[in-house]
Every structure is written in C-alpha cells, then in structure tokens.
Amino acid sequence: xxxxxxxxxxxxxxxxxxxxxxxxxxxxxxxxxxxxxxxxxxxxxxxxxxxxxxxxxxxxxxxxxxxxxxxxxxxxxxxxxxxxxxxxxxxxxxxxxxxxxxxxxxxxxxxxxxxxxxxxxxxxxxxxxxxxxxxxxxxxxxxxxxxxxxxxxxxxxxxxxxxxxxxxxxxxxxxxxxxxxxxxxxxxxxxxxxxxxxxxxxxxxxxxxxxxxxxxxxxxxxxxxxxxxxxxxxxxxxxxxxxxxxxxxxxxxxxxxxxxxxxxxxxxxxxxxxxxxxxxxxxxxxxxxxxxxxxxxxxxxxxxxxxxxxxxxxxxxxxxxxxxxxxxxxxxxxxxxxxxxxxxxxxxxxxxxxxxxxxxxxxxxxxxxxxxxxxxxxxxxxxxxxxxxxxxxxxxxxxxxxxxxxxxxxxxxxxxxxxxxxxxxxxxxxxxxxxxxxxxxxxxxxxxxxxxxxxxxxxxxxxxxxxxxxxxxxxxxxxxxxxxxx
Amino acid sequence: xxxxxxxxxxxxxxxxxxxxxxxxxxxxxxxxxxxxxxxxxxxxxxxxxxxxxxxxxxxxxxxxxxxxxxxxxxxxxxxxxxxxxxxxxxxxxxxxxxxxxxxxxxxxxxxxxxxxxxxxxxxxxxxxxxxxxxxxxxxxxxxxxxxxxxxxxxxxxxxxxxxxxxxxxxxxxxxxxxxxxxxxxxxxxxxxxxxxxxxxxxxxxxxxxxxxx
Numbered sequence: 272x273x274x275x276x277x278x279x280x281x282x283x284x285x286x287x288x289x290x291x292x293x294x295x296x297x298x299x300x301x302x303x304x305x306x307x308x309x310x311x312x313x314x315x316x317x318x319x320x321x322x323x324x325x326x327x328x329x330x331x332x333x334x335x336x337x338x339x340x341x342x343x344x345x346x347x348x349x350x351x352x353x354x355x356x357x358x359x360x361x362x363x364x365x366x367x368x369x370x371x372x373x374x375x376x377x378x379x380x381x382x383x384x385x386x387x388x389x390x391x392x393x394x395x396x397x398x399x400x401x402x403x404x405x406x407x408x409x410x411x412x413x414x415x416x417x418x419x420x421x422x423x424x425x426x427x428x429x430x431x432x433x434x435x436x437x438x439x440x441x442x443x444x445x446x447x448x449x450x451x452x453x454x455x456x457x458x459x460x461x462x463x464x465x466x467x468x469x470x471x472x473x474x475x476x477x478x479x480x481x482x483x484x485x486x487x488x489x490x491x492x493x494x495x496x497x498x499x500x501x502x503x504x505x506x507x508x509x510x511x512x513x514x515x516x517x518x519x520x521x522x523x524x525x526x527x528x529x530x531x532x533x534x535x536x537x538x539x540x541x542x543x544x545x546x547x548x549x550x551x552x553x554x555x556x557x558x559x560x561x562x563x564x565x566x567x568x569x570x571x572x573x574x575x576x577x578x579x580x581x582x583x584x585x586x587x588x589x590x591x592x593x594x595x596x597x598x599x600x601x602x603x604x605x606x607x608x609x610x611x612x613x614x615x616x617x618x619x620x621x622x623x624x625x626x627x628x629x630x631x632x633x634x635x636x637x638x639x640x641x642x643x644x645x646x647x648x649x650x651x652x653x654x655x656x657x658x659x660x661x662x663x664x665x666x667x668x669x670x671x672x673x674x675x676x677x678x679x680x681x682x683x684x685x686x687x688x689x690x691x692x693x694x695x696x697x698x699x700x701x702x703x704x705x706x707x708x709x710x711x712x713x714x715x716x717x718x719x720x721x722x723x724x725x726x727x728x729x730x731x732x733x734x735x736x737x738x739x740x741x742x743x744x745x746x747x748x749x750x751x752x753x754x755x756x757x
Numbered sequence: 758x759x760x761x762x763x764x765x766x767x768x769x770x771x772x773x774x775x776x777x778x779x780x781x782x783x784x785x786x787x788x789x790x791x792x793x794x795x796x797x798x799x800x801x802x803x804x805x806x807x808x809x810x811x812x813x814x815x816x817x818x819x820x821x822x823x824x825x826x827x828x829x830x831x832x833x834x835x836x837x838x839x840x841x842x843x844x845x846x847x848x849x850x851x852x853x854x855x856x857x858x859x860x861x862x863x864x865x866x867x868x869x870x871x872x873x874x875x876x877x878x879x880x881x882x883x884x885x886x887x888x889x890x891x892x893x894x895x896x897x898x899x900x901x902x903x904x905x906x907x908x909x910x911x912x913x914x915x916x917x918x919x920x921x922x923x924x925x926x927x928x929x930x931x932x933x934x935x936x937x938x939x940x941x942x943x944x945x946x947x948x949x950x951x952x953x954x955x956x957x958x959x960x961x962x963x964x965x966x967x968x969x970x
Contacts, residue, residue, distance in 0.1 A: 680817055680818060681821050681825070685818050689816065703940075703955075705940060
C-alpha cells in the first residue's frame with residue numbers, strides 16, 4: 272500500500288502561476304464591469320438586463336457576481352456523441368483531455384489531384400469529412416472551407432449537409448445566421464431521434480464568432496440564442512489580433528478575449544442554465560510587415576496556452592488552436608509551425624484544438640496539412656501520455672533476468688508493452704537507406720499525399736439513417752426555395 | 758491439401774509455440790510427408806511473417822514469437838525429416854564477426870533462415886576468421902552470413918572474407934553481410950555477394966544466393 276505518494280499522469284505543463292491566474296481573472300471581471308461590450312442584439316440586451324447587467328444604449332456591463340454565477344452554471348465536463356454510437360468517435364470533454372480537428376471557412380482549398388490552390392467547392396466537403404473520419408488522431412470535423420459554388424447564403428448549410436453523412440465524428444457547425452442554424456439542427460436531431468434524444472446525446476456543436484474588440488455582433492448573439500434554446504453545445508470564439516484588434520501584450524489579449532467570451536457565456540447561461548459552453552478562440556499576432564493574422568507565430572501557442580489556463584482556472588473548456596501555418600504550400604515551414612503548435616496545444620490540455628489543416632494564414636484549407644498533423648498529434652500524444660511508473664514498468668526483474676550482454680526482444684515483458692510504450696509512425700520514415708531507396712525515395716509529402724488519396728479511395732463513414740438522408744434533401748430544397756423568393 | 762497445413766501456418770503466424778509442435782505431431786500421425794509439412798505448412802507461415810514484417814504489419818517481438826513457434830515445431834519435425842532423407846534447401850553458417858558482441862540481428866536472420874527451410878549453423882558472436890573457415894570446411898554450407906553492429910568491427914568482415922579466400926574456399930560459398938553500419942556499397946567493396954538490411958531480408962538473400970528463391 273502506498274501512502275502520501277503523488278502520480279503524474281502525463282507530462283506536466285504550466286505557463287501561469289495561481290497568483291497570475293487570479294490576477295488575469297480579476298482583469299477580465301474588471302473589463303466586463305467597467306468597460307463592458309457593445310451588444311448589437313435588442314433581445315439579448317433585455318435578457319442581460321433582467322439577469323442583472325447594466326445596460327446603457329448598446330453598451331452592456333456585467334457586475335462580477337453575474338459573471339461568476341454564469342461560470343458556475345456551465346459544466347467543465349460533458350460528452351459530444353458520435354452520431355452512429357461508435358464509442359471511439361465520442362469526445363469526452365474534461366480535465367487533461369485534448370482533442371483535435373480542422374477549422375472552418377477558408378476561401379481556398381488545396382486540390383486533391385493537382386495539389387494546386389483553387390476556390391473551395393461543394394464537392395470538397397465530403398472529401399474532408401471522409402479524411403477526418405479515417406484519421407486516428409483527428410477527433411471532430413469542420414470543413415476546411417467556405418463553399419463557393421452555391422448561393423452565397425447557403426454555404427454553411429451545404430457544408431453541414433456534406434459533412435454529416437460522411438463522418439460519424441462530432442461536427443462543429445459554423446453558420447451564417449439563424450436560418451442555417453435551424454436547417455443544421457433539423458438534420459442533426461433527425462439522426463439523433465428527436466430533440467429530447469439530441470439533448471441527451473448531442474452530436475454536433477454550434478460555433479459562433481463575436482467581433483474584437485469588445486463587440487457582440489447581431490449574428491453571433493442571434494446564433495447563440497438559437498443554440499442555447501435548443502440546447503446545442505456552444506463554442507463562442509473571438510479572434511482578437513494582437514496589435515490590431517487586441518492589445519499587443521499576451522496578458523492583455525487573454526483578458527480581452529476572455530471578456531468577449533464571457534459576455535456570450537452570460538447570455539447563454541441566462542437563457543439555458545447548464546448549457547455546455549466552450550470559450551474561444553484564436554489569439555495571435557498581427558504581423559507588422561505583412562499585416563496578416565499569423566497562424567504560425569510562436570505567440571499563437573503562447574497566448575493560446577494562457578487563455579487555456581485561464582479557461583480551466585475559471586472552470587470552462589477551451590476551443591484551442593493549432594496545426595496551422597502561414598506557409599502557402601506543403602513545405603518545411605508548414606510542418607515546423609503546425610507541429611509545434613500541435614505539441615503545445617496537447618501540452619496545455621486545450622479541450623478542442625481547431626484549425627488543424629489551415630495553410631496560408633487561414634486562407635487555404637489543406638487535407639494534406641491535416642493528414643501530416645495527424646502524425647504530429649500522434650507523436651505529441653505519445654509524449655504527453657508521459658511515463659508510467661509501477662512495479663511492472665520498473666522492470667527490475669527483467670533487467671536481472673536478461674543480465675549483461677543479453678537482449679530484451681524475446682522477453683514476455685517486452686511483448687507485453689512494446690505496442691503501448693512505443694508510438695508507431697504512419698508517415699514518418701524509419702527504414703534504412705536501401706529500403707527507402709527501394710520504396711522510391713519518397714518524401715514526407717509523397718507519403719502524405721498517398722495516404723490521403725488512399726483514404727479517399729477506400730474509406731467510407733458509417734451511413735446516416737434513411738430518414739436523415741431525406742431530411743437533408745428537404746432542408747436543402749427549402750433553403751433553395753427561400754433564397755429564390757428573395 | 759490438408760487443413761492441417763493451414764492451421765500450422767496460422768499458428769506460426771500467431772507465434773503460438775505451444776500449438777505448432779502439437780500440430781506437427783498430428784500431421785505426422787496422419788501420415789503426411791515430413792518435407793510436405795515443412796514446405797506447405799511451416800515455410801508458408803514464415804513466408805507470410807516476412808511479408809507482414811516488410812509491410813510494417815508485424816514487429817520484431819512478434820516475428821520472434823513466430824520464430825520461436827517455428828523452432829519448437831522443428832524440434833518435433835527434424836528427426837522425421839532426417840529419417841525420411843528429405844533434403845533441406847541448404848545450409849547457412851552465421852556469426853557475428855571478431856570483436857563484436859552483438860547478436861540480435863544475426864539471431865533474427867538465423868531464425869528467418871530456418872523458417873525458410875535452411876539448416877542453420879550458428880557460430881555465435883566474436884567469431885574469429887579461422888572459425889568461419891573451419892565451419893565452411895566441416896559443414897560445406899551454400900551461404901555464409903556475417904554480422905557487425907559497430908563501425909569499428911565492420912573491418913573484421915573484410916578480414917574474414919580474406920581468410921576465406923586464402924583458404925581457397927571463396928568459390929565454394931556465397932557470402933552475405935548485414936548489421937546497422939553496413940550497406941550494399943560496403944558489401945560490394947569488401948567482396949561480399951550480398952547485403953541484407955534485416956532478418957527477413959537476410960533470409961530472402963540467403964535463398965537467392967543458394968539458388969532456392
């Protein structure tokens with residue numbers, strides 16, 4: 272029997288001390304109480320006012336007790352369910368669990384056949400979803416693009432309609448407005464078996480994006496209200512750009528972003544107490560020469576680690592960011608930037624890490640980047656899993672048994688552990704030179720392209736129910752009619 | 758073809774060292790020809806082990822389990838093979854060269870060669886060139902395999918080949934080399950007949966060099 276003995280499950284990582292977190296937390300409450308946000312939604316301002324907020328025109332300020340109450344109402348742990356009941360595709364949100372997936376809304380896409388950059392189209396959606404479904408370290412699905420070849424108001428709906436049947440992993444659904452949200456929700460509850468069944472086992476998350484600095488736009492809040500009323504787990508993800516739409520310092524960025532998130536939290540919890548709420552989002556530097564939001568900057572990892580720790584301190588899960596790059600192509604820069612941010616996200620235990628597969632600073636989605644990052648995530652997860660210390664792993668007996676100049680390959684101890692103790696690469700090459708030469712001297716890029724094409728040639732997700740297929744057709748037909756009438 | 762061959766190769770593939778000797782016994786009792794049991798059961802299984810290892814679907818500890826299952830099967834089968842006068846596909850003499858105490862890779866090659874149907878004479882590690890020469894005289898193998906892990910002991914391979922030449926035996930045997938620092942270019946430079954990069958590659962090479970592939 273052990274006594275007074277501490278076990279580290281995984282690698283310990285800590286950016287901020289408890290004192291620093293208390294100070295940051297106080298900073299957020301201060302901003303919400305003294306500065307407040309502009310909320311461009313009449314109904315939401317009424318809801319907030321009733322809840323105890325101070326409303327003056329558009330400006331809403333939140334007393335700190337109200338924010339603290341809202342934080343208490345939101346759960347830290349909950350499950351996002353695979354639509355087909357496959358337990359491997361469920362996502363259990365909770366302390367020490369990081370998950371990964373692509374991001375939404377890139378205008379361009381890296382073509383699967385030509386590898387050239389071109390506009391993202393409707394037929395790309397199922398491909399991305401099928402690759403997500405097949406990759407072992409990708410846990411949730413977004414589309415990596417904005418559908419350009421349908422009516423400009425229907426992109427988000429076509430996106431969900433394309434993803435949902437092609438992966439059973441939980442989907443993070445982005446939308447333009449309440450119309451999209453309604454259609455998306457009808458498809459999802461059709462598969463779940465109705466609203467009540469969906470509330471028990473939600474199979475998608477709704478994604479809303481407020482504006483920085485300190486602005487709750489009508490669309491963001493309107494979608495939030497829809498999600499809250501239908502009990503759809505919610506991601507509320509600001510994207511302040513340090514030096515532009517957010518302060519230049521990392522600490523200031525964390526405070527402003529958290530304030531933007533917690534305005535959404537307060538509305539959501541006032542409408543639907545206990546709604547799963549995941550705060551966001553993307554925090555990075557404004558590159559002071561190219562004026563882009565740098566997706567490959569070290570500051571992204573640092574700021575994301577800061578906001579992750581603050582979220583966990585406050586008892587909320589976080590929408591992390593990683594696996595993305597400013598590179599325009601599949602090259603060394605893409606792999607360095609993507610892998611480092613993936614590793615950092617894994618270390619922080621950020622709950623849902625998105626934008627895996629973003630290239631060109633979010634302008635081009637790439638399933639090749641996504642597949643390469645699947646490898647980096649597997650690699651990172653092996654490290655963060657840490658070292659197991661117990662009587663059997665100490666291996667003292669087997670060390671004695673093998674003795675000097677023996678070997679361990681035949682030992683039952685080796686056979687017992689070699690599959691779990693070691694990580695086995697899918698894409699990284701460890702062959703000797705001759706074999707590598709014999710296999711065609713392939714590069715990481717060659718192997719990644721082959722893997723993606725191999726998945727697309729063979730992998731199909733489990734099908735949706737027939738009634739869901741019919742619902743998808745109905746929702747799309749109704750949406751087409753609606754935009755025709757305009 | 759008897760179902761027992763299939764069971765035997767499956768048990769081998771699964772590395773089931775308890776099942777394989779029992780299955781061999783059963784096959785012998787059923788009156789199957791020892792050479793057929795080897796060729797149609799065991800060798801088929803080991804061949805598949807090699808294929809899966811190459812494809813990255815099996816790992817070294819599993820290959821060793823299969824090799825163990827092969828050896829325990831051979832213990833039962835060998836007397837019957839000898840009694841029946843069946844000819845194995847050839848003999849391989851193996852050893853880690855002088856100055857080098859590493860023998861994992863060499864052992865793997867040995868097991869895979871046995872699995873491929875060779876008789877294997879393992880000289881162990883830290884083997885003097887003279888000992889290789891003597892073994893060639895005594896056992897008359899088709900193939901001699903040498904292994905080294907260290908860049909410092911690689912040179913002993915060249916010295917061993919030279920000793921074989923000086924003894925006038927070079928034309929009688931094919932020589933293959935392997936080990937972490939060794940490559941095909943080095944093999945050629947020192948006058949070896951081939952290079953194998955791992956266990957299964959080593960046994961494939963032995964088969965080729967013995968004219969049995």
